[in-house]
Amino acid sequence: MSLKADLEMSRRGVLVGGTAVAALTTVPAEGQAPRPAPPAAMPVSLEVNGKRQTLELDTRTTLLDALREHLKLTGTKKGCDHGQCGACTVIVNGERINSCLSLAVQHQGDKVTTIEGLGSPDKLHPMQAAFVKHDGYQCGYCTPGQICSAVAVLDEIKRGVPSHVQADVGKRPTASNAEMRERMSGNICRCGAYSNILDAMTEVAGARA
Amino acid sequence: MEFTAPAETNLFDNAKVVGKSTLRIDGPLKTTGRAPYAYERHDVAPDAAYGYLVGSAVAKGRLTALDTRDAANAPGVIGIVSTLDHSAPLPTGTGNNTALFGGAEIRHYHQAIACVVAETFEQARAAAALIRPSYARVEGKFDLAAAAPSAPMAKDGSGKPDNKKLGDFDAAFASAPVKIDQRYTTPDESHAMMEPFATTAAWEGDKLTLWTANQMIAWCKSSMATILSIPKENVRAVAPYIGGGFGGKLFVRADAVVAALAARKLKRPVKVAMQRPLMVNNATHRQGTIQRIRIGAGRDGRITALAHENWSSNINGQDGENGTAQTASMYAGPNRLQANYTAQLDLPEGNAMRAPGEAVGHLALEVAIDELAEAVGMDPVELRILNEPATVPGTPEKKFSDRNLVRCLREGAARFGWDKRQAKPGTVRDGRWLVGMGVAAGYRGSPTMKSAARATLENGRVVIETDMTDIGTGSYTIIAQTAAETMGVPLAQVDVRLGDSDDPVSAGSGGQWGAASSTAGTYAVCLALRRAVGQKLGFDGDAATFTDGRVVADNRSWRLADAGNLSVTDEMNFGRFKRDFDIGTYAGHFAEVGVDRYTGEIRIRRMLAVCDAGRILNPLSARSQVIGAMVMAAGSALMEELAVDKRFGFFVNHDLAGYEVPVHADIPHQECVFLDTLDPVISPLKAKGVGELGICGPGSAVANAVYNATGIRIRDYPITLDKHLDRLPQVA
Amino acid sequence: MKSSTYERARTPAEAAAAVGRQQGAKFLAGGTNLLDLMKLEIETPTHLVDIQDLGLDRIEKTKEGGLRIGAFVSNTALSADARVRRDYAVLTRAIQAGASGQLRNKATTAGNLLQRTRCPYFYDPNMPCNKRKPGSGCAAIGGYSRQLAVVGSSDKCIATYPGDMAQAMRVLDATVETVKADGATRAIPIADFHRLPGDQPEKDNVLEAGELITAVTLPKPIGGKHFYQKVRDRASYAFALVSVAAVIQRDGSGRVSFGGVAHKPWRVAEADAALSLGAKAAAERAFAGATPTEDNRYKITLAERALASVIDQAKA
DSSP, X not given: OOOOTTSOOTTTOEEOOOSSEEEEEOOOOOOOOOOOOOOOEEEEEEEETTEEEEEEEETTOBHHHIIIIISXXXXXXXXXXXXXXXXXXXXXXXXXXXXXXXXXXXXXXXXXEOHHHHOBTTBOOHHHHHHHHHTOOSSSSSHHXXXXXXXXXXXXXXXXXXXXXXXXXXXXXXXXXXXXXHHTTTSOOTTOOHHHHHHHHHHHHHHHO | OEEOSOOOSOGGGGOSXXXXXXXOTTHHHHHTTOSOOTTOOTTTOTTOEEEEEEEOSSSSEEEEEXXXXXXHHSTTEEEEEEGGGSSSOOOOOXXXXXXXXXXXXXXXXXXXXXXXXXXXXXXXXXXXXXXXXXXXXXXXXXXXXXXXXXXXXXXXXXXXXXXXXXSOHHHHHHHOSEEEEEEEXXXXXXXXXXXXXXXXXXXXXXXXXXXXXXXXXXXXHHHHHHHHTOOXXXXXXXOSXXXXXTTXXXXXXXHXXXXXXXXXXXXXXXXXXXXXXXXXXXXXXXXXXXEEEEEEEOTTSOEEEEEEEEEEEETTSOSOOOTTTTGGGTOOOSEEEEEEEEEEOOSSOBOOOSSTTHHHHHHHHHHHHHHHHHHHTOOHHHHHHHTOOSSOSSOTTSEESSOOHHHHHHHHHHHHTGGGXXXXXXXXXXXXXXXXXXXXXXXXXXXXXXXXXXEEEETTEEEEEOSOOOSSSOHHHHHHHHXXXXXXXXGGGEEEEXXXXXXXXXXXXXXXXXXXXXXHHHHHHHHHHHHHHHHHHTSOTTXXXXXXXXXXXXXXXXXXXXXXXXXXXXXXXXXXXXXXXXXXXXEEEEEEEEEETTTOOEEEEEEEEEEEOBSOSOHHHHHHHHHHHHXXXXXXXXXXXXXXXXXXXXXXXXXXXXXXXXXXXGOOOEEEEEOOOOOTTTOTTOBOOOTTGGGSSHHHHHHHHHHHHHSXXXXXXXXXGGGTGGGSOOOO | OOOOEEEEOSSXXXXXXXXXXXXXXXXXXXXXXXXXXXXXXSSOOSEEEEOTTSSOOOEEEOTTSSEEEETTOBHHHHHHOHHHHHHOHHHHHHHHTSSOHHHHHHOBHHHHHTOOOOOTXXXXXXXXXXXXXXXXXXXXXXXXXXXXXXXXXXXXXXOOOOOSHHHHHHHTTOEEEEEOTTSOEEEEEHHHHBOOOTTOTTOOBSOOTTOEEEEEEEOXXXXXXXXXXXXXXXXXXXXXXEEEEEEEOTTSOEEEEEESSSSSOBOOHXXXXXXXXXXXXXXXXXXXXXXXXXXXXXXXXXXXXXXXHHHHHHHO
């Protein structure tokens, strides 16, 4: 098969070659540019787990990296950094979001709850305790995101937020097996603890009902 | 300590802790976000700079230049390590098929060519995009189907051609009244563990410490010494928590190498986490296979001839994905042929992924058996039982250590309600769903490896330290259980410290050997500690009774704490006698699926595994291992596929949106039952691993269930709706 | 990700002016797609104008009896609105079939309309892509195209619009309201909002530089039974292979839009007109002139069968 000489390799250089061997070269250097300006930075103030935090951040800093790298709250995990796994789930103003797809500067004044804010080893949140009891985790890396999501999911069901699996979206949802599985689907667990996570959530949902 | 003969009755046969369902001792840390992973070591490397990897944009060729000027000039950049800093590829470490860094040669897409280090993550990432490489691209081979016909025969574990024959297959197959001859394909798959490859590296003088995501600490230590050409004693690897591996973290990856190089060059700790979109093509994957299975049988279903041939590939033409791995141990049949071929391709490196060989081998073999059952008009459970061997079919000189596959199948059939299955496919409807049931047998070998530990008595507490890892497998807890049992203390009185190469070398986590080996090592060192306690207090430790935190010997009794502080190191070595045995784990897997008769979408309804793996050390976490593997098996059956672009030579869907793995909504409640068996050949604990058993068979049960639902046999995995849509019954 | 400055505008006009003023500026709403693409430098804004403080987070009745949905209303809030659930259930269903709970909490009405393609070659900056880099070629043609467009594509691009919400808005005949940098406003029928790739696949839609979506309006309810059937390999958190948004009346007439098949929500008047004749007749008209690849030809069959499922449910 010959190389697709007509297809350009778009960022790293331009494909200019013939059939068997093609050379890729960069865009001609335009001389040494002066050192660019420092990146934009801004002060950001957040309430994290009940505590006011003020940081001076590069505007590109995600909420996730603000938590992990600046506040050293590493319980919130970076699995993909692109909203494709759910490991970075935190609760902001009462709603769960992917903290990797949010700039910290978007959250000026927001209330953020992370896994560290739900409970501690000596004082587990009921959902954390249920995860331990039902072995709702293995490697532990997706676990903080699963737990934050699980807490928020039960709240969403309570508030009547509809879902894709409801037969009638006009009605109030219930904490059924199918509802919880659908609503938790944004949290990938490659170890495959899904069935146990559902057991943990069912127990907490039952205790609340 | 040497394990030189099958275990006799011992303390584990009267266990109080081992074998009891036990909450993970690392649970409170993991569920509260307090367990630190490799990239999160602000505690030990607070000033770590941020490294960001750059991957090759071409699959094969040479790097003719690497212009780093703009990147070096970018805000916050501290330094850059380039593959061209090295005139040749750096040496390869254990298990690496190809070099991870160094030199101008490009061997696969997204091969690491540079790492930019900056004060912040944002600065490093932005500067990495300013690296300007130039390539001379050459053609490569990326098509397994095209390369397979001329692929050379692979070598087996002992270096001989991987071609095994028994009896006369050709003659027996030719004369068999019933013949199955089918070709199956499995795609390239990705480990897709949730924690990316990540390392924090720091040098103190000429000593390197790596906090890294790695399953095999001792291999990591020696590999890094090899790659960096430094003495092994100068490397320390630490991995107390690892966010999944599934084989992908058996061997060091580029993150560790560039972090170490950058930290040395910049005289500052550096941390690197491989960005998700780079992981698939930069690191390893499970290679695709083409498998041909021929079965000759009598009309009664008895197999007379069985051939399993397998074609796969790798970047260096070695270490393919061997789908025939289980076949020699599964079904009787005197005339056999097994052959394995590995083509040379220029795709990224293929390497071990959970149950390498067996996981995809079952996807072919256990469907072929289903096809045979239909051909002879037998129930597939009964057909399997009929062909249950008395001796190891492919290696008749070996004995089975303890095999209860028939019980797994029978008990599974009873629990699953298999008697309600309609043998005629495509006959069960539930509203919009076509419903089917499937079964498969599962086999996975159960190796053991030498495993050492240190046991310390400290104010009455027992501390076990070993370089064993817990990648989610539950090692912390089963090691604690073993120590508590052997030392006669409550579980809460045991501390376990794992994943540090300064501690004694264990078996590590891989190949389903970790649980059996590391608990045996823990047992060995605890027996040594018992002897040391006896010596201190003046009794024979081997004859004493250790229970409830006390020791009773010679009609006297002590508190364990009376022995003061003691520390011993020992290891378990496994004797040659094991070579006479096929030590396996077994399962009966059952699945029920629904196929949407309109859209062809396949959804799993129920899954059951009945497993035979000797003593189950911790039924709670062992069950999790099995159901988790069943999830991965469901993924391989129904959705997982790395799509190869054969023009550019790379896996196209290289992120977690493009490479779909099962989500919560795909997985209904799963059941897992363990038989109460013991295998005295495996170890003094008579316990085998289960982490890979769980992925051997469930995917085939799902595939067979899909066929039972639709009557359409798909032999090319994953079984996606587009492959049977045009053959489903007409809709209005 | 390139460095960018950040500001929060206070009014829609101010936001539009701010983006219009500066070359390379972009609006930032939820950020769930924009940040994703910025990390890969597929999007490289130099300045971000955050629209969260513009008061565009309300859903109000229109005097025509419809709803006016603010641009910043989150997907979750829109799908959970009692009026939407009652009168525009196809919209609730479509939104809830997309992405994940976390993403829907952050993603906005305007942002979702502007969601860019998930073509894997668009997402890999090393690959030729006319949408990402005009004139560089299309690697998807002749490549891995199982999930890409079967209809309305061009020889420059076979990407699909990946969103679910817009499919429902298309059958509801929604209108996109905007304000331009100079303060002028306009209302764009949803049918005209997304473009076909043609010779300019880099243009997903008809918005001009600095033009801000302020709202999406829905006409008064049309009754009927509402469906959103999304077909995918895994059961959730996946983009559609094919989706069908439909509102079907008691007499079998109705409207249908297909997702996952084209560069825009795919609604064809002739297909709507043939709906009462059945799925085959409607799908034939919807996909007349389709140009599938070998890898995605199945989508045409799938679309027909998914529509058949919807029609059968409507009859039930």
